[in-house]
Amino acid sequence: MHTEPQVIQTHLPQLTEPRNPGMELDLDWVRTAQANTSAIERRAATLPGRRSVKKDYQAAWLCKAISCIDLTTLAGDDTAGRVQRLCAKARQPVRADLLQALGMQGLTVGAVCVYHDMIAPAVEALKGSGIPVAAVSTGFPAGLSPFHLRVAEIEESVKAGAHEIDIVISRRHVLTGDWQALYDEMKTFRAACGDAHVKAILATGELGSLRNVARASLICMMAGADFIKTSTGKESVNATLPVSLVMIRAIRDYYDRTGYRVGYKPAGGISKAKDSLVYLSLIKEELGNRWLQPDLFRFGASSLLGDIERQLEHHVTGAYSASYRHPMG
Numbered sequence: 001m002h003t004e005p006q007v008i009q010t011h012l013p014q015l016t017e018p019r020n021p022g023m024e025l026d027l028d029w030v031r032t033a034q035a036n037t038s039a040i041e042r043r044a045a046t047l048p049g050r051r052s053v054k055k056d057y058q059a060a061w062l063c064k065a066i067s068c069i070d071l072t073t074l075a076g077d078d079t080a081g082r083v084q085r086l087c088a089k090a091r092q093p094v095r096a097d098l099l100q101a102l103g104m105q106g107l108t109v110g111a112v113c114v115y116h117d118m119i120a121p122a123v124e125a126l127k128g129s130g131i132p133v134a135a136v137s138t139g140f141p142a143g144l145s146p147f148h149l150r151v152a153e154i155e156e157s158v159k160a161g162a163h164e165i166d167i168v169i170s171r172r173h174v175l176t177g178d179w180q181a182l183y184d185e186m187k188t189f190r191a192a193c194g195d196a197h198v199k200a201i202l203a204t205g206e207l208g209s210l211r212n213v214a215r216a217s218l219i220c221m222m223a224g225a226d227f228i229k230t231s232t233g234k235e236s237v238n239a240t241l242p243v244s245l246v247m248i249r250a251i252r253d254y255y256d257r258t259g260y261r262v263g264y265k266p267a268g269g270i271s272k273a274k275d276s277l278v279y280l281s282l283i284k285e286e287l288g289n290r291w292l293q294p295d296l297f298r299f300g301a302s303s304l305l306g307d308i309e310r311q312l313e314h315h316v317t318g319a320y321s322a323s324y325r326h327p328m329g
Helices: 027-032 037-050 055-067 080-091 096-102 116-125 147-159 171-175 179-193 210-222 241-258 273-286 304-317
Strands: 069-072 111-114 133-136 164-168 197-201 227-229 263-265 299-301
Touching: 027 179, 027 210, 037 241, 037 273, 055 069, 055 273, 055 304, 069 080, 069 304, 080 111, 080 116, 096 304, 111 116, 111 164, 116 133, 116 147, 147 164, 147 179, 164 179, 171 179, 171 210, 179 197, 179 210, 210 227, 210 241, 227 241, 241 263, 241 273, 273 304, 299 304
Parallel strands: 069 111, 069 299, 111 133, 133 164, 164 197, 197 227, 227 263
Antiparallel strands: none
16 A cells, blocks of 8 residues: 655754853953954864765755755845745755655755744745744844834734844944943843744954954853854855854853853855855864754855755766756745
8 A cells, every 4th residue: 555655854943942041241251251363263274174074974964954044035125925935945945856865855944034024924934834933133234223123123023923033232332342231232132032032143243353252142142142143144244164163162151151052053155065064063063963953053044055955966866957956936
């Protein structure tokens, strides 16, 4: 008797860790946080050449990368139709025949990330999939709108159905060393999110130094951030390996001291499959396997998925295909 193959859900978008409740502001800890820039850059420079995975192992890691993607559209000309197509791609990120050949039926991305106005069509398009909707908020990307409006924007996005809120911090608080103001701001944003999980975007390309990145990371975690994220994707410098090394070591220090795991999201400029492998190997080496799940690690990306799908087709068929064979929707 012919029976349909059982479809196994291979992604884990829901958060299973106890939420980071935050802690009292510890300025002594913040002020002692340093970053040896030359040593960090040397370590980061060795990463692309130190770890290499091939064939079936590479395909498995690329599938893991897909499960950790926040599939994103943040354009001024976004429409409900575009978001619906993006959500269809989120549900079926790789062609069905390729997933069947890989034994990865049921694979989805980690989340879909949109502007506030696009939350409703995204929630509707993802109904029943288990894929959460993330919304950028707080005057994204500059974060310079009036403070009460930034808080209200979070509340409206949660009310509209967003499960995750990506907020942007006020860079001036970091650049002037006003750590109390940054802590209070982040704590207010966390409270406004309620049950929705909050990702704090540091905009690291605008913070001036790696030491500032380390200190801002600690402050946001102390104030209750569920994730810390590198960039909006709109800065001139977005996710880099040195910045990632600083941020994930801050996450490790915070976990060692408090016992709470905080997630990490590099965003902006990660568009090649081989780059995703480097970031995954960095997470594995610095934080361990637990952080390789979508509840603790995400890529903020729009074009990365297309290149990964091309690499998976090459693995299955032995031939590279044109990018138009793997449309976004």
